[in-house]
Structures are given as C-alpha cells and as structure tokens.
Amino acid sequence: MTTEILMIGMSILIVIGILLHHPSRTLGVPSLLIFMGVGLSLGNGEFNFVYDNLDRTAWIGALALNVIVFVGGLNTSTEKIKVSYKEGGVLASFGVIFTSIIFSFILYFLLDFNFITCLLFAAIVSSTDAAAVFSILQSKKLVLKEQTDTVLEFESATNDPVAMLMVIVLTEMALSSDQSIAGSALALNLLSQIGIALIFGFVAGKIAVYLLNKIKLSEYGLIPVFVLASFVIASYGAELSGGNILLASYVAGVVIGNGIKHGKLVNQHFFNSLSWLAQAMMFIVLGLQIFPQTLVSVFSISILPALLLIFVARPLAVQLCYLPFVKASWQKRVYISFIGLKGATPIVFALIPAAAGVPGAIDIVHMVFFFVLFSIFIQGGAIGPLADKLGLRRENK
Numbered sequence: 001m002t003t004e005i006l007m008i009g010m011s012i013l014i015v016i017g018i019l020l021h022h023p024s025r026t027l028g029v030p031s032l033l034i035f036m037g038v039g040l041s042l043g044n045g046e047f048n049f050v051y052d053n054l055d056r057t058a059w060i061g062a063l064a065l066n067v068i069v070f071v072g073g074l075n076t077s078t079e080k081i082k083v084s085y086k087e088g089g090v091l092a093s094f095g096v097i098f099t100s101i102i103f104s105f106i107l108y109f110l111l112d113f114n115f116i117t118c119l120l121f122a123a124i125v126s127s128t129d130a131a132a133v134f135s136i137l138q139s140k141k142l143v144l145k146e147q148t149d150t151v152l153e154f155e156s157a158t159n160d161p162v163a164m165l166m167v168i169v170l171t172e173m174a175l176s177s178d179q180s181i182a183g184s185a186l187a188l189n190l191l192s193q194i195g196i197a198l199i200f201g202f203v204a205g206k207i208a209v210y211l212l213n214k215i216k217l218s219e220y221g222l223i224p225v226f227v228l229a230s231f232v233i234a235s236y237g238a239e240l241s242g243g244n245i246l247l248a249s250y251v252a253g254v255v256i257g258n259g260i261k262h263g264k265l266v267n268q269h270f271f272n273s274l275s276w277l278a279q280a281m282m283f284i285v286l287g288l289q290i291f292p293q294t295l296v297s298v299f300s301i302s303i304l305p306a307l308l309l310i311f312v313a314r315p316l317a318v319q320l321c322y323l324p325f326v327k328a329s330w331q332k333r334v335y336i337s338f339i340g341l342k343g344a345t346p347i348v349f350a351l352i353p354a355a356a357g358v359p360g361a362i363d364i365v366h367m368v369f370f371f372v373l374f375s376i377f378i379q380g381g382a383i384g385p386l387a388d389k390l391g392l393r394r395e396n397k
Contacts, residue, residue, distance in 0.1 A: 013038050014280045033376060035280050039287025051288040054355040061348035062245075064282035065160075069130050069246050070231050071275040072157050073253020074268070080150040081254065087328070088154030090321045091336070092127075095155065096162040098317035099126040099309075099340075106308050111301070113360060120170035121364050124349045125309060125342060125371055127163035128156040130246075132343030136380050144392045146332045152339060160345060161197070161244035165190050171353040196243030198251055204234030205255025212260050223263035224270035227256055279344075286347050294366050302370035309371065310378055314340040331390040339383055342375035 017035040103122035108115055133156040142149060169189075208230035217223055231252055238248030260267065315337035322333050350368045354361040387393045 010281070010284070013042065013284045014277075017280055017284060033283075033373075035283035036287035039284040040290055040292060042288070051285075052291075054289070054351055057285050057289040058348060058351040058355055060285045061282050061344060061351065064278035065130070065345060065348060066235055066245055066249050067278040068275050068282075069157055069160075070235065070249040070253040071271045071278075072130050072153065073250040074257035074271055076153065076157070076254050076257065078254065078258045080147065081154060083147045084150040084154045087322070087325055088151045088158065090324070091151070091155040091318065092159035093162050095317050095321045096123075096126045096159050096166070098320050099313050100163075100166060102316050103305075103309055103313035106313060107305060110305055110308075116170060116174050117358070117360060117364075120167065120174055120353060120358070121367075122313075123163055123166035123170055124353075124364065125346045125368060126166070127159040127345060127349075128152070128340050129343030129345040130156040130160070132156075132341040132376065132380070136341065136383060142384060142387065143394045144335075144387055145394045146329060146392070148332050148335055148387075148392055151336060156341070157250045158247060160246045161193055162190060163345075163349065164244065164246070165193060167349045167352050171356050171358055174353060174358045175356060192242060193244040194247060196241050197238045197245070197247035198243075200238035200241065200243055201234050201248035201251025202255055204230055204237065204248075205252040205259070208234075208252075208256055209259030212262065216262055220263040220266045223260070224267045227260075227267055227271070228274075230256065282344050282348075286344060289351075290366065290369055294362075295369065298363055298366045299370060302367045303374075305367070306371045306374040310338070310340070310375065314338070331392055335386060335390055335392055338386065339379050340375075341379050342372045344372075346372060 014035075017038045020034045020038070100119060100122040103126070104115065104119040107113065107118040107121055111118065111121075113121065130153075133152055208227065212223065212226060217226070231249065234252035235245045235249040239245040318337040318340070319333065322328055322336075346368045347365065350361070350365040354365050384393075
C-alpha cells in the first residue's frame with residue numbers, strides 16, 4: 001500500500017467519524033465508539049482490505065495516548081491538583097495494584113489461564129483511561145462537589161505508569177516460566193520511572209514557559225508550535241532516559257498550561273483540535289486491528305469478568321485506597337468506586353503482550369474490547385445520573 005493511499009484512506013475514515021459525531025451525541029453514543037466502529041466495519045475484510053499490524057497499532061495508540069494526556073495536563077489547573085493529588089495519587093498507585101490483585105483471582109477462577117496470565121490480564125484493565133475520562137466529563141460539562149471530578153481526572157492521567165510497568169514485567173514473566181517477581185527491583189524500577197518523568201516534565205515545562213514569557217512572540221501561531229516541540233522534548237526525553245512517557249507528558253502539560261501568559265487561547269484551541277485528531281486516529285486504528293469474527297467467539301466469556309471488574313474489583317480497590325481519607329464522604333467514595341472508566345488505554349496495553357507473542361494474548365485483546373464497551377455504556381452512562389442520585393453535581397464552580 002502506497003503512502004498516498006494510506007493517507008487518503010485514513011483521512012476518509014476520520015471524516016466519516018467526525019460526520020457521525022453529532023448524531024452519536026444526539027443518541028448518547030460516545031464518539032470514541034463511533035471512530036472505533038468505523039475502523040471495525042471497514043478494515044478487516046470489507047472492500048478487499050485487511051489491516052493486521054500489531055506493532056504499528058501499538059505505536060500509533062501509544063503516540064495518540066501521549067498527546068491526549070499532555071492536552072489533559074494543559075487543561076488542568078494547579079489549584080485542582082493541590083486539592084486532589086493525595087487521593088488521586090493513592091488511587092493511581094495502590095488503586096492499580098489492588099485492582100490487579102483482586103481481579104486476577106477472579107479471572108483465575110473464571111478463565112482457563114495460568115495465574116501469571118491472569119495477573120497480566122488484570123494489570124491491563126486495572127487503570128482508568130485519561131482519554132475517556134477527560135472527553136466524557138468535558139462533553140457532559142460535569143462539575144462535582146468535593147473535587148470528585150478532579151480526583152478522577154488526576155487518577156486517570158497519572159495511573160498509567162504503574163499499570164504499564166506491571167504489564168511489561170508480567171509480559172516478560174509470561175514468556176519465561178522460570179522468571180520470578182522481584183518486589184524490590186519492581187519498586188525501584190517504578191520509582192525510577194516516576195522520578196525521571198517528574199524531573200523531565202517539570203524542567204522542560206519550566207524552560208518552555210520561561211522562554212515563551214521572556215520572548216513574547218508577536219506571531220501567536222508560533223506559540224502552539226513551540227509548545228508542541230517542548231512537549232516532544234519533555235516526553236520522549238524522559239522515555240529515552242528511562243522515565244515514564246505519559247507521566248512526563250502530563251507534568252509538562254500542567255506546567256506549561258498554568259505558566260504561559262501570552263497566546264493561551266490559540267494554544268488551547270490548537271491542542272484541543274490535536275487531541276481530537278489523536279483520539280480519532282487511535283480509535284480508528286484500534287478498530288481496524290480488531291476482527292469482528294473473532295469477537296463473537298469471546299463475547300460470552302467476557303460478560304461476567306467485565307461486570308465483576310466494574311462492580312467488585314474496582315469498588316473494593318477504591319474502598320481500600322480511601323481508608324486513610326476519613327473526611328471523604330461516602331457519596332464520593334461510592335461515585336469514584338463505580339466510575340472507573342476504561343477506554344483505549346487497556347486495548348493499547350493489551351497489544352504489548354500480543355505483539356510479544358504471549359499465549360492467549362490475542363484473545364485478551366478481544367476480551368478487553370468488550371470490557372471497554374461495557375465500561376463506556378455502564379460507567380460512562382452512569383456518570384451524570386449517579387452524580388445526581390448521590391447529590392454530587394455542582395452547577396457552578
């Protein structure tokens with residue numbers, strides 16, 4: 001396939017997804033499902049075209065997710081972080097670990113996988129998805145009491161490092177039966193990734209803010225270009241040095257978004273558009289990668305695990321995380337327990353063991369697809385009604 005055909009084909013799919021965006025909102029269907037549905041319907045045998053490239057799909061998904069997390073950081077104020085970092089930080093670290101452990105035991109009794117594979121599967125779906133949380137909260141214009149929405153946003157933007165590290169380590173273990181878990185090495189690796197990411201994201205963000213405010217570019221169109229270049233330096237510089245790319249992107253986004261004094265509006269419009277493009281490409285390519293005929297075979301065995309993740313594993317993990325926060329209301333605890341949105345992140349994570357050749361990983365990819373569907377319709381659909389039921393909705397900040 002030539003580059004021209006590839007570019008034209010992807011652009012046509014994006015145009016179709018955008019044209020379907022308004023009808024999807026009218027019907028209450030999340031736009032990410034529309035984009036994924038476009039890819040799912042066209043890329044696996046229809047019109048004599050089959051797309052099947054796990055490595056390329058994983059690369060595009062990771063790149064798009066990185067952009068989405070950075071834009072989420074740009075739109076997050078430091079005031080929000082100051083009131084949510086404690087709860088959000090515990091959820092982003094121990095919440096992922098607790099969810100993985102609880103859900104792995106559930107999977108072990110339900111599926112015909114060994115325990116390492118079950119733990120890998122659980123780690124893949126343990127984190128909440130930044131793209132889903134940011135897009136759904138913003139589309140519904142939902143503002144919640146007790147900074148509940150901010151905690152959810154902070155958790156979703158910062159919980160991927162722990163989940164990603166667990167997926168990578170467990171993938172290696174699944175491929176090597178004699179490998180054992182070294183808790184100290186795992187903790188040291190995680191701390192190293194987080195520390196390097198924080199340093200790179202913060203320093204690169206501060207330098208970008210200083211230069212932009214010092215130079216005061218008269219051509220506002222150059223500001224988002226400069227910010228984009230700074231984002232690439234911060235995120236990929238952190239990854240090259242052994243840090244977590246997503247956390248570095250989020251930190252750089254927060255520092256830049258709260259620090260620049262000129263061209264904020266044009267910067268916001270540019271990166272919001274870039275985030276939509278990233279989401280469209282990511283969900284379309286993920287849809288292209290998933291084969292409908294294979295989905296049918298795993299649908300029935302995906303229902304119960306998906307429901308148990310939503311109604312058992314996630315709530316138990318959140319309640320354990322909230323034990324130190326005695327001042328948090330039970331309404332807030334219940335809401336966060338049941339709104340653990342999944343999106344593209346679990347599918348991108350599932351592609352890691354699939355591309356590495358872990359036995360049964362392809363089935364996990366397709367099962368995770370249904371997990372995402374259930375999460376979007378059940379948890380995504382409950383965001384507004386559950387907030388009203390618990391009295392957490394706040395009309396004005």
